[in-house]
Amino acid sequence: MELENSLVNQHLPSEVTEYINYLTVERNLAELSIKSYRRDITAFLNWLRVKYDISIVDVTEDKVEEFLKERINLNYSNASTSRLLTSLKGLFKFLTSEGYMNSNPTKFVEGLKKQKSLPKALSVEEVNRLLDSIGSQNVIDIRDKAMLELLYGSGLRISELVSLNVYDLDLEFGFVKVTGKGSKQRIVPLGTNSQVAILKWLEHSIRDSLLKEDRSKRTDLEALFLAQRGTRITRQGAWLVLKNRAKDCGLATNWYPHILRHSCATHMLENGADLKIVQEMLGHSSIVTTQIYTKITVENLKKQYFMAHPRANVP
Numbered sequence: 001m002e003l004e005n006s007l008v009n010q011h012l013p014s015e016v017t018e019y020i021n022y023l024t025v026e027r028n029l030a031e032l033s034i035k036s037y038r039r040d041i042t043a044f045l046n047w048l049r050v051k052y053d054i055s056i057v058d059v060t061e062d063k064v065e066e067f068l069k070e071r072i073n074l075n076y077s078n079a080s081t082s083r084l085l086t087s088l089k090g091l092f093k094f095l096t097s098e099g100y101m102n103s104n105p106t107k108f109v110e111g112l113k114k115q116k117s118l119p120k121a122l123s124v125e126e127v128n129r130l131l132d133s134i135g136s137q138n139v140i141d142i143r144d145k146a147m148l149e150l151l152y153g154s155g156l157r158i159s160e161l162v163s164l165n166v167y168d169l170d171l172e173f174g175f176v177k178v179t180g181k182g183s184k185q186r187i188v189p190l191g192t193n194s195q196v197a198i199l200k201w202l203e204h205s206i207r208d209s210l211l212k213e214d215r216s217k218r219t220d221l222e223a224l225f226l227a228q229r230g231t232r233i234t235r236q237g238a239w240l241v242l243k244n245r246a247k248d249c250g251l252a253t254n255w256y257p258h259i260l261r262h263s264c265a266t267h268m269l270e271n272g273a274d275l276k277i278v279q280e281m282l283g284h285s286s287i288v289t290t291q292i293y294t295k296i297t298v299e300n301l302k303k304q305y306f307m308a309h310p311r312a313n314v315p
Helices: 002-009 014-025 031-051 061-073 078-097 124-132 139-154 158-162 192-201 204-210 235-248 259-270 275-282 287-308
Strands: 175-179 185-189
Touching: 014 031, 014 078, 031 061, 031 078, 061 078, 124 139, 124 259, 139 158, 139 175, 139 192, 139 204, 139 235, 139 259, 158 235, 185 275, 192 204, 259 275, 259 287, 275 287
Parallel strands: none
Antiparallel strands: 175 185
């Protein structure tokens, strides 16, 4: 995390800063996307400085290819390397169009083929085990229960969860307004269990117990979920809640931030939900992204078939 922050906060050349400003103002990219672009570009700049001591506008195609090969040799994933190349392609296209460079050194650099893998989804039994393991002994239990019920019940990204404000909720009609990637907003239904858990969390004495006494200077009074110190909970904080709660109830799987979101989509499709509805609920810009979950349900069907059918494994 310290290394990531140092790369994001490092001073950049003026022409690169201009590109970052372009992504922020004109492209209106989300803050997380901006940080990813900045981190990738800074990693390349550091490599250039250490190995060749040249500026970004003096880069040639062979330097880009050499950097990518070194990343692969250092066991960076294909997905990570492909994302980095995308960041560099965007940068050099901008520098060329703005007259900083005569030609784009990444124009003919080919990307890597992404390794296709299906997102991991929990079984319904595992999800129930996780959610039912959280009691109501204290304010943190009540908060965590509400957070995880909402992640699974409405298929939210963790970044979307932590950005929610109290006024985004419509508990009377059972909906929540979510701000997703690219600042796009969507309305998502709330399940009964989510509503009950959120109502419990919003009880005046419970949520307010995490707010500091001096509230006049606070900027996150409307944050739906709070950390123990009384400020808006962070992505990292919410991710640790999920990971630790899973560990506490003995779920020994490889956990990652979107596992409840993936589980929500998979279980809905397994139970007959329309693909287009799931796409809208998850906030996918393309239905192709949502279609990967149909592969999961087909794989599960195949697995269940070979386990249950008496002639499935007969030679």
